[in-house]
Amino acid sequence: MAASPSTPTTLSPQTAAVPVQAEGSGAPAFSPLYQQIKSLILQSLQAGEWKPGETIPSEIELAARFRVSQGTVRKAIDEMAADNLVVRRQGRGTFVATHAEQQVQFRFLKLVPDLGEPGSEGPAQRDVIDCRRMRASADVARALALRSGDAVLQARRVLSYGGAPTIVEDIWLPAAPFKGLTAERLADYHGPMYELFETEFNVRMVRADEKIRAVSAAGGLEALLNVAAGTPLLSVERIAYTYNDLPMELRRGYYRTDTHHYHNTLG
Amino acid sequence: MAASPSTPTTLSPQTAAVPVQAEGSGAPAFSPLYQQIKSLILQSLQAGEWKPGETIPSEIELAARFRVSQGTVRKAIDEMAADNLVVRRQGRGTFVATHAEQQVQFRFLKLVPDLGEPGSEGPAQRDVIDCRRMRASADVARALALRSGDAVLQARRVLSYGGAPTIVEDIWLPAAPFKGLTAERLADYHGPMYELFETEFNVRMVRADEKIRAVSAAGGLEALLNVAAGTPLLSVERIAYTYNDLPMELRRGYYRTDTHHYHNTLG
DNA sequence: CAGTGGTCTAGACCACTGG
DNA sequence: CAGTGGTCTAGACCACTGC
Numbered sequence: 025m026a027a028s029p030s031t032p033t034t035l036s037p038q039t040a041a042v043p044v045q046a047e048g049s050g051a052p053a054f055s056p057l058y059q060q061i062k063s064l065i066l067q068s069l070q071a072g073e074w075k076p077g078e079t080i081p082s083e084i085e086l087a088a089r090f091r092v093s094q095g096t097v098r099k100a101i102d103e104m105a106a107d108n109l110v111v112r113r114q115g116r117g118t119f120v121a122t123h124a125e126q127q128v129q130f131r132f133l134k135l136v137p138d139l140g141e142p143g144s145e146g147p148a149q150r151d152v153i154d155c156r157r158m159r160a161s162a163d164v165a166r167a168l169a170l171r172s173g174d175a176v177l178q179a180r181r182v183l184s185y186g187g188a189p190t191i192v193e194d195i196w197l198p199a200a201p202f203k204g205l206t207a208e209r210l211a212d213y214h215g216p217m218y219e220l221f222e223t224e225f226n227v228r229m230v231r232a233d234e235k236i237r238a239v240s241a242a243g244g245l246e247a248l249l250n251v252a253a254g255t256p257l258l259s260v261e262r263i264a265y266t267y268n269d270l271p272m273e274l275r276r277g278y279y280r281t282d283t284h285h286y287h288n289t290l291g
Numbered sequence: 292m293a294a295s296p297s298t299p300t301t302l303s304p305q306t307a308a309v310p311v312q313a314e315g316s317g318a319p320a321f322s323p324l325y326q327q328i329k330s331l332i333l334q335s336l337q338a339g340e341w342k343p344g345e346t347i348p349s350e351i352e353l354a355a356r357f358r359v360s361q362g363t364v365r366k367a368i369d370e371m372a373a374d375n376l377v378v379r380r381q382g383r384g385t386f387v388a389t390h391a392e393q394q395v396q397f398r399f400l401k402l403v404p405d406l407g408e409p410g411s412e413g414p415a416q417r418d419v420i421d422c423r424r425m426r427a428s429a430d431v432a433r434a435l436a437l438r439s440g441d442a443v444l445q446a447r448r449v450l451s452y453g454g455a456p457t458i459v460e461d462i463w464l465p466a467a468p469f470k471g472l473t474a475e476r477l478a479d480y481h482g483p484m485y486e487l488f489e490t491e492f493n494v495r496m497v498r499a500d501e502k503i504r505a506v507s508a509a510g511g512l513e514a515l516l517n518v519a520a521g522t523p524l525l526s527v528e529r530i531a532y533t534y535n536d537l538p539m540e541l542r543r544g545y546y547r548t549d550t551h552h553y554h555n556t557l558g
Numbered sequence: 559c560a561g562t563g564g565t566c567t568a569g570a571c572c573a574c575t576g577g
Numbered sequence: 578c579a580g581t582g583g584t585c586t587a588g589a590c591c592a593c594t595g596c
Contacts, residue, residue, distance in 0.1 A: 054573075056584055082562060093586045098563085106373070108558055114563045115593035132557050232557040237548035238505035238523035256505035256523040262557075281504035288555055290399050290499040290529075291375055321592075323565055349581060360567045365582085381582045382574035 061090055062100040069109065069120065070267045076122035076222045080110065083118075109230065123218035123229065132218065132232065135191065135258075135284045142287075145185040150214070153248075155179040155207035157199060164196050167263050167274040175199035179210060182248055190284060192248050196274040201227055218264075227272055232264040236286065245278050258286060328357055329367040336376065336387065337534045343389035343489045347377065350385075376497065390485035390496065399485065399499065402458065402525075402551045409554075412452040417481070420515075422446040422474035424466060431463050434530050434541040442466035446477060449515055457551060459515050463541040468494055485531075494539055499531040503553065512545050525553060 065080070074080045083101065087094045101118055104110045108131070111119045123129060126143065136142045158178055165172045176196050183191040195217075197205070202225050213220045221227040241255040249257070258279040266272050279286065332347070341347045350368065354361045368385060371377045375398070378386045390396060393410065403409045425445055432439045443463050450458040462484075464472070469492050480487045488494045508522040516524070525546040533539050546553065 058584075079562095084562085095587085096585060099584085101563095112563065113594085115561080115595080117562060117594095134555075134557070230558075234555045234557065236503065236525065236553040236555065238525045238546075240523050254521070256507050258503065258505045258525075279505075286503040288401075288501045288503065290401070290501065291497075325565075346581095351581085362568085363566060366565085368582095379582065380575085382576080382580080384575095384581060 057092055058096045058099040058103075061086075061092060061097060062103055064090065065100060065104065066109075066267065072226055074120050075226075076120045076228055077124060079117035079119050107230075121228075123216050123222060129216050129218075132229070134286050134288060135279050136287050137185070137284050147214075148191075149184040149187075150217075151182045151184070152207060152211040153180045153182060155205075155210055160196070164274055168196065168198050168271050170198055177202055177205055179207070181210075185284075188283070189249050190280050191277055192245055193275055193277045198272065201225060201272065221272075227266055229264045229272065230267055231269075232262050235261045237261075239278070241278075249278070249280055251280065251282075255280075257281070260286070324359055325363045325366040325370075328353075328359060328364060329370055331357065332367060332371065333376075333534065339493055341387050342493075343387045343495055344391060346384040346386050374497075388495075390483050390489060396483050396485075399496070401553050401555060402546050403554045404452070404551050414481075415458075416451040416454075417484075418449045418451070419474060419478040420447045420449060422472075422477055427463070431541055435463065435465050435538050437465055444469055444472055446474070448477075452551075455547075455550070456516050457547050458544055459512055460542055460544045465539065468492060468539065494533055496531045496539065497534055498536075499529050502528045504528075506545070508545075516545065516547055518547065518549075522547075524548070527553070 065086070068074065068080075080086075081089070083094050083097045086097045086101075090097065101110060101112070105112050105118075108121055108128075111121050111125075113119065121128065123132070130142055137145055156178055158176060159173045160168065160170050160176045162172050164170075164176060165174060168176065170176070175198075177199055179195045179197075181193055181195070182189050183193070202221075205225070209224075210217075210220075218229050221229065237259045238256050239259045241249065241251050241253055241257050245257065246253045246255065249255075251257075258277075258281050260275075260277040260279060262273070262275040262277065263271050264273040264275065332353070335341065335347075347353075348356070350361050350364045353364045353368075357364065368377060368379070372379050372385075375388055375395075378388050378392075380386065388395065390399070397409055404412055423445055425443060426440045427435065427437050427443045429439050431437075431443060432441060435443065437443070442465075444466055446462045446464075448460055448462070449456050450460070469488075472492070476491075477484075477487075485496050488496065504526040505523055506526045508516065508518050508520055508524050512524065513520045513522065516522075518524075525544075525548050527542075527544040527546060529540070529542040529544065530538050531540040531542070
């Protein structure tokens with residue numbers, strides 16, 4: 025059933041027929057068709073062919089474009105849905121995942137109130153304290169895969185729930201992809217920061233690693249969080265990645281855990 | 292194509308032909324065939340028809356037993372593999388997941404050394420300090436879905452890496468399922484506790500929820516962990532569940548985070 | 559009612575493991 | 578070499594959405 029090499033009847037620029045298999049060298053590193061399809065779709069996603077919240081072409085269309093069966097496209101999309109890159113909605117289509125959806129926000133904010141449901145406090149109040157352009161220190165550069173001295177944006181903000189300051193976050197971003205981001209733009213945007221990144225800078229955060237420690241409130245944190253100096257705080261260091269495992273954000277958060285806790289599920 | 296109601300040619304006790312659909316009432320609550328198959332396999336798993344580490348029947352066998360196509364069985368097993376209930380190995384078969392595998396252990400112990408790879412320190416030294424039978428307090432009872440006053444086992448142990456005490460854990464277990472568990476049995480077992488639970492008590496932990504906070508070392512913890520009183524520690528409260536979302540363990544851990552950190556990935 | 563994703567089947571063939 | 582899971586196809590039909 026190999027794809028017959030007739031003239032491509034579809035409009036795809038990058039492929040008239042999937043590579044099928046790179047035979048020839050010693051270890052061919054077998055890759056199933058649906059994986060190749062998956063990475064092709066991924067490329068279109070990165071290239072911005074379809075933006076967050078939009079639908080991607082139907083399975084039948086994609087099958088025609090790539091000259092494979094619908095079942096193969098289905099398996100590729102199944103995996104992308106499992107990776108939270110895409111959301112399937114029966115009867116409507118398949119949509120590019122976006123941080124504008126509430127459920128996605130909770131996947132990236134694990135601090136929940138001790139009492140009540142995760143979202144029961146209403147939206148956080150976000151106060152940007154500081155935002156400046158600077159040169160990357162050695163450890164910031166390493167985290168963001170930059171060189172020491174490269175330009176970065178740094179911001180500090182406080183998140184409050186029900187009027188109570190609960191989180192202080194220091195955020196570092198590579199300056200180049202976020203060209204034009206200012207303190208005003210940050211302060212005026214009332215909504216998730218990752219949503220802003222999507223709509224304004226075409227940067228979609230896909231995954232993040234967090235390192236969590238217990239530390240003592242000091243160095244001004246105690247004042248911002250309205251706790252006594254020495255109060256134990258949760259320190260959460262996050263590196264967030266876009267599509268190609270490309271780090272795009274370093275974030276150091278300090279969480280009060282007297283009224284909230286970090287929730288995690290092990291499976 | 293519906294399953295013909297002939298005599299069951301297979302040995303399955305609980306099903307000669309899958310329920311197909313519970314029509315009749317107002318909202319039939321449609322459930323696809325592969326979901327029904329999945330829950331049937333799940334029942335066999337709970338009943339201990341196949342033990343952790345053993346293979347389950349091949350897809351072809353299961354398809355014959357349930358009188359469905361191999362593809363339908365495959366989809367059921369695919370989901371169970373995604374849930375880490377089962378592990379597929381091409382060419383060999385499908386195996387019941389077990390905590391005896393190293394990779395599984397890291398899914399349930401998220402504290403990793405700041406330097407070096409997750410397993411680089413070698414196995415933890417486990418010292419059981421205490422183990423006693425007692426009556427459940429209100430909050431322990433609630434966590435384990437027992438009644439206040441029901442019998443529980445309580446244990447405290449210290450985990451050390453490279454000779455340095457790093458974790459103190461208080462553990463509560465419902466006494467009934469763990470009948471016969473003694474301090475000696477715990478102390479003499481050199482290996483993951485959840486592995487012991489599987490082999491000795493036929494209790495397999497499948498999932499766990501953790502609540503993480505920052506606290507100050509006090510009440511004897513500072514001595515056990517060899518830190519100054521007031522040192523910030525990570526407090527990790529875990530409830531672990533077996534197959535039916537049945538809570539089977541409450542665990543309160545206190546982690547040193549000066550040499551280690553809790554690692555988490557957000558997707 | 560047309561279009562989408564979701565389920566189910568049947569069959570062919572491939573990749574991997576073990577005896 | 579037989580048996581397992583893994584891939585791919587083709588086609589039928591179902592459930593859901595929106596016009």
